[in-house]
Amino acid sequence: MTLYKKFLEKFSYIQLLRQVEKLLHWDQNTYMPSGAVEIRAKQLAYIAGLAHAEATSSAYREALEQMVDINTGKLRVEEEGLTLIEKANLKEWTKDFRRMIKLPQSFVKTYYTVTTTATEVWKQARQLSNFALFSPWLQKVVELNREQASLLGYVESPYDALIDLYEPGVTASVLSTLFSDLTGFLSAIVKKTNGKGSPYRAYFNHAFVQEDQMKFNYLLLETMGIGNENSRLDGSAHPFCTGIHPSDVRLTTNFDNGLLENIFAVLHEGGHALYELGLPKEEWATPAGQSASMGLHESQSRWWEVMVGKSLPFWNYMYPKFQEAFPQLKSLSLSNFYQHINHIQSSYIRIYADEVTYPLHIILRFELEKQLIEGTITISDVPNIWNTTMEAYLGIIPRNDAEGCLQDIHWASGSFGYFPTYALGNIYAAQYFSTFEQSFPDWESKVAAGSFTFMNNWLWEHIHRFGRMYNAEQSIKRVTGHSISTQFYKDYITKKYIDLINQ
Amino acid sequence: MTLYKKFLEKFSYIQLLRQVEKLLHWDQNTYMPSGAVEIRAKQLAYIAGLAHAEATSSAYREALEQMVDINTGKLRVEEEGLTLIEKANLKEWTKDFRRMIKLPQSFVKTYYTVTTTATEVWKQARQLSNFALFSPWLQKVVELNREQASLLGYVESPYDALIDLYEPGVTASVLSTLFSDLTGFLSAIVKKTNGKGSPYRAYFNHAFVQEDQMKFNYLLLETMGIGNENSRLDGSAHPFCTGIHPSDVRLTTNFDNGLLENIFAVLHEGGHALYELGLPKEEWATPAGQSASMGLHESQSRWWEVMVGKSLPFWNYMYPKFQEAFPQLKSLSLSNFYQHINHIQSSYIRIYADEVTYPLHIILRFELEKQLIEGTITISDVPNIWNTTMEAYLGIIPRNDAEGCLQDIHWASGSFGYFPTYALGNIYAAQYFSTFEQSFPDWESKVAAGSFTFMNNWLWEHIHRFGRMYNAEQSIKRVTGHSISTQFYKDYITKKYIDLINQ
Known part of the structure; x- marks a missing residue:
């Protein structure tokens, strides 16, 4: 031996x-x-x-x-x-x-x-x-x-040592460059919005039976290619996914916050689950059988929740099944539903933010964390910096600290350096997706026809099966041929929200 | 320190x-x-x-x-x-x-x-x-x-060493005395039965919705005084109860075998759960915080499943709620329901046996185990001895080994000395109950009025709170003032089935 x-x-x-x-x-x-x-x-x-x-x-x-x-x-x-x-x-x-x-x-x-x-x-x-x-x-x-x-x-920077715990190979200086590039771009889009909620919100004030939601959840997982031999879905206070090992992956969702929150949680955790399930089973005891980083993990969840899950082709396929499962929504057209799930509006709470405002919530936290760890601000500065940054980026000021700097558990639990991975997930996802799109320029028609295997195969072939053999930066470079760049994410957002941007 | x-x-x-x-x-x-x-x-x-x-x-x-x-x-x-x-x-x-x-x-x-x-x-x-x-x-x-x-x-006997793993202090010779005393007594009752199934069986051929059953299960647990702060109920292939520690007790039931099988499983596992929940919480890391023996545990499950759960006062209280939960049974009278759940009939499979034939299934296994471990019979003798003993005790012969000597997992999993504890549970339960009855001669009217706290308090005061401080024999002696005896069980059976015995 x-x-x-x-x-x-x-x-x-x-x-x-x-x-x-x-x-x-x-x-x-x-x-x-x-x-x-x-x-x-x-x-x-x-x-x-x-x-x-x-x-x-x-x-x-x-x-x-x-x-x-x-x-x-x-x-x-x-x-x-x-x-x-x-x-x-x-x-x-x-x-x-x-x-x-x-x-x-x-x-x-x-x-x-x-x-x-x-x-x-x-x-x-x-x-x-x-x-x-x-x-x-x-x-x-x-x-x-x-x-x-x-x-x-x-x-x-001392912050580099902490980021490395969650996103090996990425530094505060790299993040500063990536994020400062995004701030202006995203804030400019936010300024074009009218600050109002989606006009279709009332459709979702119905009570939706939990059993019906769970049935649709299973349909979503099945559609994504997630079976019950090596995974399961349960309820919990906050949705999460834990890969105990590549043959035992546990997803959870939550029904208390609304039908769509549940559905996008399932798509999000499902993306995490596919990554965990795609890790090499025979390497369960080694790093090669583990995920590469939090950011890379987040790219997989955002891929399914947003890139696919908030795309029109996906709902072209799913919407008839969705309306069948929830007849309360029979009178909401697909086009209006699509507008509703992609409605952009500044809001106080990160976890409910849309895909355009979300990274701004993260960048705000990144900037605060960096300065706290580098010792350039004090604890007492936090609420004020939080509020002024919110106003600068999103045009709103929290009415109190509970909906401001006290909203997240992360700092209390000691996670400094973790927040940036949420934004990196979006950047990575868009960058991977642009390469994927080159291989499958017809992905939209395939997805609209209910075909997803080709997509899962691509993700497995290029990302999942390598575990920790490559960190995110190396993986991005190998798969896309480019270093980590915000360009792909900006292109994706520009294309999707062109009407809003040009108005 | x-x-x-x-x-x-x-x-x-x-x-x-x-x-x-x-x-x-x-x-x-x-x-x-x-x-x-x-x-x-x-x-x-x-x-x-x-x-x-x-x-x-x-x-x-x-x-x-x-x-x-x-x-x-x-x-x-x-x-x-x-x-x-x-x-x-x-x-x-x-x-x-x-x-x-x-x-x-x-x-x-x-x-x-x-x-x-x-x-x-x-x-x-x-x-x-x-x-x-x-x-x-x-x-x-x-x-x-x-x-x-x-x-x-x-x-x-070498068998003594194995029995001691499950029922400390009890020997093969003690069991032989107890069981040989029961064999004739129970077989005589079995001979009085007509060998036919319950005339009310057809009432239970309805399909009962699992959610309705689960709701009634929770009502049963609530009635027994089992809350959800330190325990929970789930489904599994075979019902069981595991006390992880006195603040974390997990019960399971099964819905595949029928409504009554589910209900009596909940009562049975509920009895186990009350014992585990009643162990001293502060002694979680010591023997005093653990159950005394398998037989004593079984006495607690049989107490609730049979002594209480198949008694008329219990169903005087529960039957209206039961019929409300399962309107399919509106036309079955309480008296006929009571007869149905206490119908005695020889059958092949131990786990479906009624309370009179059940100990005979166990005694058969005890005799086989004892002889196998003592080396007085060989493996090839097992099917034949099984079948002739079944005929002698229960008047029936299995049609094949699957419903005969191959029905239980216990021997395959190595558990020799475990089976006797199932019969001991009945003996102990009846003996404890006779003392309890002396303290509460009015227990039937209390139970019929939906009061159960006095009973739980008694069980806790006399049994649960001591953990492994006393083994079953010591506990029985302390609580009842007598050594382990079959007399109380025989008295209980005689009183309950007097019409059958006297016919």
């Missing part, structure tokens, strides 16, 4: 532990009785702690060190007979190991404790719309993230 | 691992996509193996040895300031440890591998009704169980 195979056999239990951790989270968010939360936290802390301890143990280091120089990342000569996948896995294992040993156990514990309390305080603060209540905890979380950045190390 | 508290703090993660193992099983039997089964087996094997390794480690032994002499089970002098619960926990931890270290890792692995394959072969053999296909694997499982018995050690 090769050293590589021995290593894999010996340490694959670490991945089993991470799978169990994911299942515990899934269960907590779907079916767990509420009274079980206290002991669930103990289970999670133990399993996560064990996975971390095992993946940073001296036995692990020694076994890895036999194949690769951990300091330089160079493969040892005698291991050069490795396959491409094996080489990529070794590179990723080494990167993960180097990152993990930089964070001492005591730091990880403090981080966990502080963010757990910060999240509870944030919930209260949001309810009371009281930023002052949250600010000392936000201060602590920012300080911990600055400490984390310095433990992890960086070249230019 | 006392040695006890240090030990508890240091090793409670072992119980967390066992909880996770239970959740993985629950998920596999309820929601897991079928394609995930292969990696689920790896997750389970790893978690179970880790729990076993940690609970038999030298660190664990040393910490335990500081408080108790593991060889003799005697507490060390300096630990005499312990509470009753702490003393009981130390006794059980020691007992568990001594048992576990007797089984070498290699044996546990072989046992797992053989029973996994045996279960797959059994499924096929049952489908084909081909005992010859299963017999070499049954042979292996019996041999492994004989080996297990000799590793665990015993005084009289």
